[in-house]
Amino acid sequence: MGVTAAASCVVVCKKNTGKNNPSTSNTHALYCTFGSCPSPSFSISGTVTQPQHHYHLDSINSPSHPPSAPSHASLLPKILSIEFAGHRYSFIFIIYSYFPYPFSPSGYHTPLRSSAPLLGSSARSQRDHPGRLHQIITPSNSNFPSANSLSPLAPSNRKDTMSSEGEQQTRDIKNHLLFEIATEVAHRVGGIYSVIKSKAPVTTAEYGERYTLIGPLNHQSAAVEVEEMEPTNPEIAATMQSMKDRGIGIIYGRWLIEGAPRVILIDTKTAYGRMNEWKSDLWELAGIPSPPNDDETNEAIVFGYLVAWFLGEFVCHERKKAVIAHFHEWLAGVALPLCKKRRIDVTTIFTTHATLLGRYLCAGSVDFYNNLQYFDVDAEAGKRGIYHRYCIERAATHACDVFTTVSHITAFESEHLLKRKPDGVLPNGLNVTKFSAVHEFQNLHQQAKEKIHDFVRGHFYGHYDFDPDNTLYLFTAGRYEFRNKGVDMFIESLARLNHRLKAVGSKVTVVAFIIMPAQTTSLTVEALKGQAVIKSLRDTTHVIEQSIGRRIFERSLKWHEGDPMPDEKELISAQDRVLLRRRLFAMKRHGLPPIVTHNMVNDHEDPVLNQIRRVQLFNHPSDRVKVVFHPEFLNSANPVLPLDYDDFVRGCHLGVFSSYYEPWGYTPAECTVMGVPSITTNLSGFGCYMEELIENSSDYGIYIVDRRTKGVDDSVNQLTSFMFDFCGKSRRQRINQRNRTERLSDLLDWKRMGMEYVKARQLALRRAYPNSFSGDEDEEDFIPGVEQKISRPFSVPGSPRDRTGMMTPGDFASLQEGREGLNTEDYVAWKLPEEEDPEEYPFPLTLRTKQPGPPSPLDSASAPVNGSQ
Template sequence: MAPEFANGVHWSALSPYRVRSGGLRGLGSSPQSIFCVTVDELPRSAVVKGAGKCFFRGSDIPLNKAPRMLAARIDGIRWESQLPVGEPGMMRRRRIERKQAQINGSTFLAESAAPTFAKTSLARLGFTHRPKPEALKSLRRPAFSHFPRSFVIALSFDFSSLTFHTMATTKRDVRNHVLFEVATEVANRVGGIYSVLKSKAQVTTAEYGSAYTLLGPLNRNSAAVEVEELEPKDPAMVATIKSMNERGIKTLYGRWLIDGAPRVLLFDTGTGYYKLDEWKGDLWATAGIPSPADDHETNEAIVFGYLVAWFLGEYVYHEKERAVVAQFHEWLAGVALPLCKKRRIDVTTIFTTHATLLGRYLCAGSVDFYNNLQYFDCDAEAGKRGIYHRYCIERGAAHAADVFTTVSHITAYESEHLLKRKPDGVLPNGLNVKKFSATHEFQNLHQVNKERINDFVRGHFYGHNDFDPDKTLYFFTAGRYEYRNKGVDMFIESLARLNHRLKAAGSDMTVVAFIIMPAQTTSLAVEALKGQAVLKSLHDTVSSIEKNIGKKLFERSLAWHEGQNPPDETGLLTQEDKVLLRRRLFAMKRSNLPPIVTHNMVNDQEDPILNQIRRCQLFNHPTDRVKVVFHPEFLSSGNPVLPMDYDDFVRGTHLGVFSSYYEPWGYTPAECTVMGVPSITTNLSGFGCYMEELIENAQDYGIYIVDRRMKGVDDSVNQLTEFMFNFIGKSRRQRINQRNRTERLSDLLDWKRMGMEYVKARQLALRRAYPTSFEGDEEPGFFDGTEVKISRPLSAPGSPRDRSGMMTPGDFASLQEGREGLSTEDYIAWKLPEEEDVDEYPFPLTLRSKTSSTNGTGTTTPTNGTIGTASNMSSNTSGAAF
């Protein structure tokens, strides 16, 4: 009888037997020989290895003498045990005998019955011969970590008399491996991970083709418009989905309708809730992770995690040729990682944290986070904030993965102290950079979209619109409403100081600062709507008068003869036109100041942004050189006040300001860079650390980095104010040139470059899982010290040039070269052409050179690149982490 597979473990059936000269002889199935035990008393792994052989006591029995079956239905699964066939007439047919066992708070039945069951089971329960009395004295409970806990087995065990074998190590093809990416935002926009997966899909699909599948929970509303349902062609996928469907789990397999069209498999978590209580008990027993009943988000994570572990276990059983790599994003998808580790599912795992739960909560609590990381009692801090169970899931996932990664060096430093594992490397987030056909089309788009913002400003500030649009600059910040984490407190304080400096300097420049962050609102503000209505009314009136004047002037010009005076303005503006125009002008009178916020807030007295604006007295007074507009809603073209999509709005602005205190990566400044808009970020954001480490004099190319790591709060605010003041002092020509240089940095953020770090992470994970497959491997494409290059994008001119050895941004090579033999060679050769307008900026851009760091230094700083050493954790070590 060949071994079967369930929950990531190979099981085999061994019958009770006596060795006699006549061969196997049945022992019967009397109730006295049947009792129930839990899996803690089971051997560590399957006792059958290889086709056609059963091993015990160093001898084997041919499987053609396989015993027939008994069955037990446990956890909704049909488990089958066996009785020996015996000689004709030896087997007694009898009615079913049942025994009960209490496991994880549930009652399960062990059934014995006549050996006439027809269906093939998902698993076999291991049986041995009846132990002798003296053997029972030496019975020991063996080491056990990877068996499912919720099942029942019948008949006694003589563990001391068995030769146990570990799970068979399948020789898998690591070159043509299968890749699964697991996240809760697959075809389901919730946060930044959706952007990561969506923008990266084209590059990953080009590399893997149909061997790449994304796994996520099913959101039927978003899936209806984002996923085209298909029939899977991979036999292993077909068999796995069929097996899960037969047990009540509904899935949706199809094509994600984005660039690259990757395959997705979405699990209907609602169909798995019938096992939620059981899975919660198992999670506690397996990993010591608690789960409160009233946390819906955690319940979803548990159900989704168990479904993913179930899927991976079934899939690797059916897929026996290729290696399987699974990458998990964030703690919500991380429940499956300790399950895969405990069950020893033959899958290579990577866990990527995009931010730590505890870090986000601590930073929002006004603590000196980065200078006290090593002193936090993580368990106590998580418990005080009611997130201990979530923290346990995140930490367990980090320790159970073969390779642990983060999105930036600053987050790696944080993860080492909070999650207690040093990351193996950094996987920076990239973008799917889209170039325009015309070299400087983005400059034209800036002008077009700036004019649309001008229209909004004219309406919003009607009655006090006494500033020149040609001398007005638009600054903005955007993101989730995290007042302190996103640095909004620092931004508003800097605006107040900037306003004072501009007035003191007698500047005629005006800054309109937008804050785009969703908050709780009831409706659009009447004043904001009235401003746009007044503007539209005035625009329509002037357009009508302009049309009439043009028609009259045209007719007069046609009637002109030589010797007559040329047509002039006399009589062009009729009395009716003057009255109508006067009405519109009177409607623009305003006694109050222009509003700060465009919406009616639910509780504006307690809103931290509005309260700080009040403290700083930024009230949009006519004498203020800095005006503030708070738009507490995401931008969309259907908005009646500011009808612009976010991308169009960004293109029309002059400077993005993202003075974040907690920002693991920071897509907003990266998006500004791709669209040619200069931005201000900090060295506490992943993007800021990346650009600061990669580029010398980054601000020459429109990337201003505020030091929030080593400076005090007041010094950081002054530095931000200085950056904005100096930017205002630039000429229009200098700003145009800077936008050109900023846009050229987009190649540094392209997934064609960033994706190399994902490639190296997967190769590192495969090396750890299948070290023998890489011994003596000299073929290119594996990171064994050979040079690997990716092609230069067919893009516009002027990408930065490296003057010395440059590595790809995540530094997997430097982190792992001593242990894994990864390369530290250049991956891209950059070249910068001559600049069309030379001013004070040095050229060409110099990318910082990097030196390889050893793993043994033990030095860990936020930005020094030595994030972690390769940690080959045993299952015992990972188990201790739980």
């Protein structure tokens, strides 16, 4: 094995010409022995190239035998003041060393905690040859951010600071600072925006001004969401001013959301002139390629270097407190290998919300979860043209101190695709207060449902032959990922549900909404006409209603005893009849109600429409299942369906999210906190979480389809059965179920979920500063992320108590429902343990558990298929 021995040093001096381009500077080389190296200098000839990067010499002649290795301390860089040829020079230390193969680009530094290559075995080997000169310090006056500005030169593995006397001082971990880095800070793009925004109040309450978010500057969104202010932290102010002095646009402000967290937004456009240099450096540093035409990757690289620049310079100013940097997703992950290799004194956490390769593989026709261990990840990434992105994601995964995912299913996926087992699971939470309606959520459901009724009346005019009080609204929503989001399974199950409802003669009508943004040109004429026709009819009936009321009033004033009572012929005038007839004839429709509300850009190749055509769900009057595809996000300004998404969800009866690839799943979680039952799968993070946390989750209105162990056909049948059983519930049963669903809100609150983030930060600090933690405790493994199962909510809703002998008059309605053959499936008798005092349980009832006690007398009844609204 080769030895790491310093034979000589080269001081490369650059004349301060004042020009912006470092490559135009006059460069000279001085030769000298270094430290305690016992051998004479090597003979070096050639030209030093690329002063801001690694140095390559044309030829190097060394002694036949390498010198003995000096002590590690002698390898530390020294700072000298040099004058040459009458000019003052800035300087660079370059160490000439022998390294074993493969070369570690960290130079003479020992890796922080692992010597494994950043990208694992599948990425490009970090190769170099003996005799290469390696840059340790770059010119401080260069436009390229120097190593001084990017990292303190740590003398050892341990993340410590050095006092002026040279004594080692440990950073303060109790009052540590937290930076959270993501590309969606104060800028909505996807789900990470919701994660950070909803979590901000809890994190701000914990950290106060010690918590700062960092993201790229988007001028349009920042103008609305951020209030600029002067930084209160002097170290942050000094770091920002230093970056501004070197041409980087950067602002500090308050994010105008609950909690008002501090944010730092960096204008990446001001650093695009350095992009090619940084891309070259990233290749040399971590072996990560970067094609020129990938704008998203270019943005990620520039942002990553700017973040590393900021953190490196910040920890040079802040030397007392520990610093934690938490990165979200690969787009913010470029800074992680930079922090690792430049030994920036920050503790890092990386959270992947989904893997790049996993999303692409699941979108194709592959058996993803059963073949995870067999994928050639490099080849698969290359086939899909995302190898460079995959390299960034994998480098971030291996460079961080603590690696986390958002769910157990994603942890399993990351272990095989990213080749590192996650240290923990950080489930996504919600700001439950935002959705909280306490006792009003049932009323809000009724109000929102009435607005959906108005849309349905207009959309199905001319074929509106179903009872709105006996109509159920189902929906699915999310990004337009046809297979990943399970839309293919949803449409197939709707066709089977339609067949089953018609077979049993059900009077229930199901209207299924598909809310997914797609490429459209405009709203269809039919969609707009339907709403216009209904509005005209409503206005006409309102006029007739007022005239009838006025005539009844006038006729009543003239009435005397013995006169006949007013009849309809007197109340409805001939003019009213003509006006009403015109409106009724205007409602005649020659075709079927439309499936889609918008004109699609590519109608014949749209996967959703083609699947609907295949199963022939064309909204025929005989169909019990109607389909509406709304290829646009909802908002209250929509002329067809004027509802915000949250209000629309409240108005629906059931959300269906049969996803095949869903690392977490915010849509079913939002349904839960709003008291709307939902169907999810055991391949979604939310479904796995609730399945592990709750006994019999279907009793809470959370139905979980098995897509892991069952075949496609069996999974579709299970989903169909869930929807069919839901259609058989009575109005009272659905109300009881919504009550129980809404009671799960606290399980998804950030006040509970945020504890997993606390564990991750503590683990990161323990790994970075082990001497600051007393005792011999092992690192806590918090990957389970789930507490013991709970059988039921603490608050039990009202229930029939005739079985207890304590029935009150208010219970007669429930009792009558049971004896009419309506099995509520809500409550079962519970046999108390012998050691417990029955007097503490005035009503010996609990919600269903896996081991129920004696059956209820009402359990003998069977549920009907037809339920009333």
